[in-house]
Amino acid sequence: MKLLFSDFFEVRAKIVQRYGAFNISLLSDLPLFIDPFLLFNSKKRKYRQLHEEIIKYIRFLRDKASDQSLNPGLIAAWYRFPEIKQTWLGFSFEGNQGRGLGGKFARALHRNLNKLFANFGEEKVTKGSHLEKLCLIEEGVGKDTISDFTTNLIHLHLLEYTQAFAQKYIKPELRKQVAVQKVRFNYDTETWERGTLDLPYYDGNYVLLTPADILTKDDTWINKTDLVDDFERIPDAIPNSALRAEVNNYFRKLLPKDPKRKDEREAARLTLLQFPGLIDFFIKYKEDQGDRATNISSQKVESSRQLYVEQFKSLAELLQENSPFYTIRGDTYDEALERANFLRDVIENKGGHRIFYIEGKPIEREEDLHILYRLTWFASPSTVTREANDGRGPVDFKISRGSSDKSLVEFKLAKSTSLKRNLQKQTKIYEKASDASRTVKVIVYFTKQEEARAERILKELKLLGNKDIVLIDARRDNKPAGSKA
Numbered sequence: 001m002k003l004l005f006s007d008f009f010e011v012r013a014k015i016v017q018r019y020g021a022f023n024i025s026l027l028s029d030l031p032l033f034i035d036p037f038l039l040f041n042s043k044k045r046k047y048r049q050l051h052e053e054i055i056k057y058i059r060f061l062r063d064k065a066s067d068q069s070l071n072p073g074l075i076a077a078w079y080r081f082p083e084i085k086q087t088w089l090g091f092s093f094e095g096n097q098g099r100g101l102g103g104k105f106a107r108a109l110h111r112n113l114n115k116l117f118a119n120f121g122e123e124k125v126t127k128g129s130h131l132e133k134l135c136l137i138e139e140g141v142g143k144d145t146i147s148d149f150t151t152n153l154i155h156l157h158l159l160e161y162t163q164a165f166a167q168k169y170i171k172p173e174l175r176k177q178v179a180v181q182k183v184r185f186n187y188d189t190e191t192w193e194r195g196t197l198d199l200p201y202y203d204g205n206y207v208l209l210t211p212a213d214i215l216t217k218d219d220t221w222i223n224k225t226d227l228v229d230d231f232e233r234i235p236d237a238i239p240n241s242a243l244r245a246e247v248n249n250y251f252r253k254l255l256p257k258d259p260k261r262k263d264e265r266e267a268a269r270l271t272l273l274q275f276p277g278l279i280d281f282f283i284k285y286k287e288d289q290g291d292r293a294t295n296i297s298s299q300k301v302e303s304s305r306q307l308y309v310e311q312f313k314s315l316a317e318l319l320q321e322n323s324p325f326y327t328i329r330g331d332t333y334d335e336a337l338e339r340a341n342f343l344r345d346v347i348e349n350k351g352g353h354r355i356f357y358i359e360g361k362p363i364e365r366e367e368d369l370h371i372l373y374r375l376t377w378f379a380s381p382s383t384v385t386r387e388a389n390d391g392r393g394p395v396d397f398k399i400s401r402g403s404s405d406k407s408l409v410e411f412k413l414a415k416s417t418s419l420k421r422n423l424q425k426q427t428k429i430y431e432k433a434s435d436a437s438r439t440v441k442v443i444v445y446f447t448k449q450e451e452a453r454a455e456r457i458l459k460e461l462k463l464l465g466n467k468d469i470v471l472i473d474a475r476r477d478n479k480p481a482g483s484k485a
Helices: 013-019 036-040 045-064 072-079 103-112 133-137 143-153 155-169 224-229 241-254 261-274 278-288 290-321 323-327 332-349 352-356 366-375 419-434 448-460
Strands: 175-186 191-202 383-385 397-400 406-413 438-445 469-473
Touching: 013 155, 036 045, 036 143, 036 290, 045 072, 045 143, 072 103, 103 133, 133 143, 133 224, 133 278, 143 155, 155 175, 155 191, 224 261, 224 278, 241 261, 261 278, 278 290, 290 352, 290 366, 332 352, 332 366, 332 397, 332 406, 332 438, 332 469, 366 397, 366 406, 366 438, 406 419, 419 448, 438 448, 448 469
Parallel strands: 406 438, 438 469
Antiparallel strands: 175 191, 383 397, 397 406
16 A cells, blocks of 8 residues: 555665655645744755754845735735645645645734844844744744744745656656746845746645654644743843843732642643743743754654654555455444554454554544554545544544535544543534534543543443444553554
8 A cells, every 4th residue: 555755756765764744645635734933944055054044034024024015916925825735734624735824824924023023133032033933922823833934934945956856756647747836036026936847746736754853743842832931040040130030020919829830721821921031031041042942953853754754654454454444334433443443453353453552651642543544545436535624623533425424533632631521522513513413422432441431431431332432442451462564
C-alpha cells in the first residue's frame, strides 16, 4: 500500500530522511507545521536569511498600512494567501485541503501593522522581529495562521529544495514542469511573480518536501498559552525596577486569596492588557531559551517520524493483509462500523497496539486516532469528511454517499473527562445538526483503569454491549509478547 512520499515517488525512505526532509503521507495531512522561530534561531545562515525576508515583507506591508483605506484589491493581493496544500502538513481531515489565509487574518495584520510592528527592525527589548507577536494579541490568530503565512513567504525555498531532491532522486516520469503562482515578491513592481519548476507530481498536483528541522508540533515557540502560563517569570526580565515592581503589584492585587490556576491565568491576561509592553519582554524571555526551542521541536518531530512514518506505515500494511478490509460494501453505517471493528481487530490481535507506543510510553492523542481511522478508508466509494463546526460542536467524521446515506463517527479516549457527557448528549445533537441517521462511537483505552472507567460509564448509561459503540483495547500489558507488529 502506498502511503508515504517515498512510496509514491519510488525513493527509499532513508534517502528522504538523509536529505533532511520529513517523509510526508500523501493520504492525509500530518499535524506538523513550520515555526518561524526555528528560522530565526537557526545556526544555518540560509534559514536566518529566510526569516529576514519574512520581516522585510512585513515592513513593506507596514509602510503601506499608513493608508488605512488601502484598495481592497491590494489587501487581497498582499495579505491573502492560499494554504500551500502541497506540503501535506497542518492536519486536514479531507486529504490536504486547508483554508489558507482569508479576510480575517488580512484585516488583523493590516490593523496591527502600525501598532505591533511599528518598530520592526528597530527593537529595543528583543533581539529580532517576530511575526508571532500577532497571535499574542489577536483572537483567532494561532499556530496554523502563522505557519501558513510563513510557508507562503518561504515558498520559493521549499520549491527549490524539493526540485533539487527531485532532479537527483526521482525518475523523470514522476516529475513535471509546473508553473507555480506567488513564488517571489518583486518590490519594484509590488507584485507577486510566478515561476516554473521541475517537481514531483501526483494526482494532478505537485508535491513539496519540507526540511524537518524547521517543523514542530503542538504550538509555535512564541505562543499565547506560554505567555499566560509563564507570566510570573516575565517581570524578572524587566530591567526597570520601578516598572517591575508596578507590574508585580498590579498582578498580585488581581489575585483572590488561595488563587487557583485559572485565577492566575485571568490575572495575567488583565495585567497584559494594562501593560502591553510586557509582550516584548516575554518574547525576549523566549529568545533567551532559543536552544530549548530547537531541542524540543527536534524531539517532537522525531517522535512524529516514528509514529507517522514508521508505525502508521506498519499498521497500514497490517490492514492491507486483511484483504477484505479495503473492499467493504454496504451503506455508510455498515462500512463505518466494519472499518472500526477491523481497526480494533488489528490493534488488539495483530500487534497493531504497538504503533501507539514510543519508548514504552503511550501516545494518547485523539488526532492520531483520527489519522489512523482515515487510513482505513483507502479505496472506499464513500466520501469521508470532517464535519464542520455548526455551533453545536464538531464531530470527527461524516461518511456519506449522496444526500440520503450519511453516518457519523466519533472518537474518544477512555480517559477523556467529557466521555460521559459526549455519550449521553452530544452525538444526538450531532446527528440532528448533520442530518445523519446513525453514529458509530469508538472509545480507545490504554490501561486497565481506563478500561474500567469506560465500562462503568457505559453501564450507567445502559450502553454496554451496544453495537454502535466500539471499544478498542490498546493496552500493552495484556498482549502476547510475540504478537506480530
